[in-house]
Amino acid sequence: MLKENRGEACNVEKCKAFSFVAASLAHPAVQAVDPAVKRHSDGVTVLGIPHGSDLFIQRELSTIVDKTKLGLEELRKLAWYHREDSMQCALLLLRYCAVPRFSHVLRALPPNIVATAAFAHHDAIMNCLSDLLGPDDPLFCRDETLAPTRDAAHQTAAAVAREQAALPLRLGGLGMVNPCSVSDAAFLGGWVSSLSLLYDDGGNPIHPSLPSNPMQSHDAAVERLPQIAGVRAAWSWLCTDLVTDEVPLGEPALCKLLEIDGLSSLAKAPLKTQRIVSHELAATAFARLQAPSSPLSQSDRVRLSSCAGYGAHAWLKAIPSTRLLMLNNNEARTSVLFMLHLPHPLLVHCPTQHTCYTMSDGHQSRHADVFGDHEMVCRNSDKLTRHNNIVRAIIIGSGLAGLSARLSNVLEMRRRLPNGQVDPSDQSKKQADLVVGPFSVPTHACNDTSLEILVDVCACHPTATTYIQNYALSGPGQCGAGANVIENRKIGLNKERLKARTGYAFNAFGAETYGALGDNAKNLIRDLVQEANANSHPTTNLYNWSASKFAESVKQLVSISLRRGIATQLRKAALARRNLEPPLTLP
Numbered sequence: 356m357l358k359e360n361r362g363e364a365c366n367v368e369k370c371k372a373f374s375f376v377a378a379s380l381a382h383p384a385v386q387a388v389d390p391a392v393k394r395h396s397d398g399v400t401v402l403g404i405p406h407g408s409d410l411f412i413q414r415e416l417s418t419i420v421d422k423t424k425l426g427l428e429e430l431r432k433l434a435w436y437h438r439e440d441s442m443q444c445a446l447l448l449l450r451y452c453a454v455p456r457f458s459h460v461l462r463a464l465p466p467n468i469v470a471t472a473a474f475a476h477h478d479a480i481m482n483c484l485s486d487l488l489g490p491d492d493p494l495f496c497r498d499e500t501l502a503p504t505r506d507a508a509h510q511t512a513a514a515v516a517r518e519q520a521a522l523p524l525r526l527g528g529l530g531m532v533n534p535c536s537v538s539d540a541a542f543l544g545g546w547v548s549s550l551s552l553l554y555d556d557g558g559n560p561i562h563p564s565l566p567s568n569p570m571q572s573h574d575a576a577v578e579r580l581p582q583i584a585g586v587r588a589a590w591s592w593l594c595t596d597l598v599t600d601e602v603p604l605g606e607p608a609l610c611k612l613l614e615i616d617g618l619s620s621l622a623k624a625p626l627k628t629q630r631i632v633s634h635e636l637a638a639t640a641f642a643r644l645q646a647p648s649s650p651l652s653q654s655d656r657v658r659l660s661s662c663a664g665y666g667a668h669a670w671l672k673a674i675p676s677t678r679l680l681m682l683n684n685n686e687a688r689t690s691v692l693f694m695l696h697l698p699h700p701l702l703v704h705c706p707t708q709h710t711c712y713t714m715s716d717g718h719q720s721r722h723a724d725v726f727g728d729h730e731m732v733c734r735n736s737d738k739l740t741r742h743n744n745i746v747r748a749i750i751i752g753s754g755l756a757g758l759s760a761r762l763s764n765v766l767e768m769r770r771r772l773p774n775g776q777v778d779p780s781d782q783s784k785k786q787a788d789l790v791v792g793p794f795s796v797p798t799h800a801c802n803d804t805s806l807e808i809l810v811d812v813c814a815c816h817p818t819a820t821t822y823i824q825n826y827a828l829s830g831p832g833q834c835g836a837g838a839n840v841i842e843n844r845k846i847g848l849n850k851e852r853l854k855a856r857t858g859y860a861f862n863a864f865g866a867e868t869y870g871a872l873g874d875n876a877k878n879l880i881r882d883l884v885q886e887a888n889a890n891s892h893p894t895t896n897l898y899n900w901s902a903s904k905f906a907e908s909v910k911q912l913v914s915i916s917l918r919r920g921i922a923t924q925l926r927k928a929a930l931a932r933r934n935l936e937p938p939l940t941l942p
């Protein structure tokens with residue numbers, strides 16, 4: 356018809372004839388077709404999706420996985436290549452290119468058919484992630500060979516880390532989503548797309564030549580068709596999968612989520628069905644991990660909350676198009692290991708015995724851990740680098756918004772001795788403070804636009820004992836509770852006094868080591884966005900690559916600089932413990 360009506364020819368190379376029955380392929384009408392058209396008797400692949408016998412489908416699916424594995428080999432080479440940002444690039448490629456390679460199959464084939472290949476795909480991804488992080492399989496993806504040599508604490512840590520890595524970024528994970536956990540949602544979403552193309556909202560065909568809606572059929576023969584059986588099975592799995600202690604769901608809730616009455620009206624479900632349902636599934640999985648019944652320890656739960664906080668995962672989205680958004684290989688590896696609470700190789704290979712110098716009781720001998728938890732709170736570790744890095748990031752962010760920001764020594768901020776003199780042992784305030792402004796719009800810190808804002812940057816480790824309590828008090832799923840506590844402490848100490856004596860408005864910028872920002876930090880970023888809009892300034896080349904919004908680019912700047920600071924802190928601590936660098940001593 357194409358040839359006759361429009362003078363076009365079909366590409367016979369790409370045409371296929373398929374039937375399980377040999378007699379059909381031998382039919383004179385098929386024989387009469389151009390011999391270049393290939394004849395298939397076991398199956399045929401259309402738009403990358405195999406159809407046909409089970410054997411054929413499984414063979415094609417494992418071919419897809421094998422191709423992904425070939426690509427992953429290249430990623431491994433990239434990650435260990437001597438380019439400064441190759442690890443960061445490998446992580447981005449893994450998440451954006453390798454993980455989704457299986458997604459189209461999930462939408463088109465029933466979950467029970469893709470299960471084996473989906474498992475193999477996820478296994479290959481996690482193996483690759485583990486190899487990117489270190490040479491000796493830090494995630495224990497190949498336990499059977501290395502397991503006997505590992506201790507129990509490390510085994511547990513790796514099991515939690517694998518679970519965390521599979522969560523989406525917004526829930527504190529690395530976005531290495533397990534296809535087995537989303538296959539039901541994806542297949543249902545694929546069906547919604549097809550049905551909405553062929554049937555109207557009432558479920559009736561949009562053209563008389565179309566068959567009647569299979570979702571409304573009660574014919575046993577139709578219900579037994581593999582695809583129809585598959586979508587019914589996916590539906591009932593989703594009805595049970597979404598049930599938790601906290602979120603009592605089930606079929607009515609799934610219907611409500613998709614705004615339909617049941618499986619028979621699937622044709623009018625929203626086109627974003629896959630997204631809606633898989634978001635809900637991930638949120639349910641996160642709630643399960645946060646619930647009191649969860650197998651995670653309290654500090655793991657707090658860490659997960661902190662990783663899911665505002666701004667925490669911005670560094671994972673940053674594209675190293677400029678030095679400002681780049682992590683070197685050591686920093687990128689350290690950051691992932693730290694976030695997943697896995698042993699850091701430098702800390703593993705240095706003495707556990709460690710002497711802390713504290714102001715109150717002199718020298719104290721302690722056992723340090725291999726995860727970096729002690730280093731985050733130790734008085735001897737370098738907390739200044741991470742502090743100063745965040746300050747620099749805010750200066751750059753303020754510049755992007757068209758504001759001037761500078762460092763200034765506001766002596767009023769120094770801790771005082773009872774006799775009114777500046778306390779010489781106040782280490783934290785030896786650094787210059789950050790002054791931003793004046794803003795042209797009223798800010799969260801101050802309505803008076805004539806005042807400059809003194810920003811006090813502070814960071815805390817949320818799994819330190821006191822902050823774990825703060826998290827527990829603020830209820831489950833509260834991200835950034837630790838940062839809020841230190842912000843409020845700073846504000847309580849300084850705000851009024853500072854304004855009265857020096858004429859600066861005051862804001863605290865609290866960040867947790869896992870990245871969650873406090874409420875005041877969020878507000879400062881919002882103020883910068885307002886200012887950028889007022890100055891019609893959001894036209895820098897900085898966020899063309901990584902971020903589509905101004906706030907996101909500020910979050911990435913802060914997040915990247917915090918990660919760098921913590922990598923430095925851990926490296927210095929490890930070197931000090933090996934006596935390769937003198938420990939920090941108080942004057």
Ligand SMILES: [Zn+2]
Binds near residue numbers: 710721735
């Ligand atoms: Zn210490």
